Amino acid sequence: MKSYTGEQLIAEGYKPAPAEYFTGKAYLKSFVQPDDNTNCIISDVLFEPGTRNNWHTHGSNQILMIKEGTCYYQEEGKPVQKIEAGGVINILPGVKHWHGASPDTAMIHTAIGINTEKGIVNWLEPVTDEQYKTEV
């Protein structure tokens, strides 16, 4: 796993992710945006070590393809799962969850949202340190 600097990531087409939806730093690289003919959104998200997004739901399936590092993933009421690079997660509509990096290594996943006319993301509260460390 290589390490990243913010400058390198910006040079590679990443943009800082909105801070209000993350604990820690994340970067986004957009590939497909929805429009009148395309009900789909595709982007890469890089999470610095220890970074995770807030609890949230999606209006339709979100498919995560882990590219680098280890993805920490939790659905409400279930233990945190660790998914290694190469793994795929299919998150069903309305399931409250979060995803992020392990404490020591950055993580990149490709995030695919389908049926975006049903809503892309509904952001909720931050993931506490206690929740992040549970059952891992």
Ligand code: MN
């Ligand atoms: Mn999600």
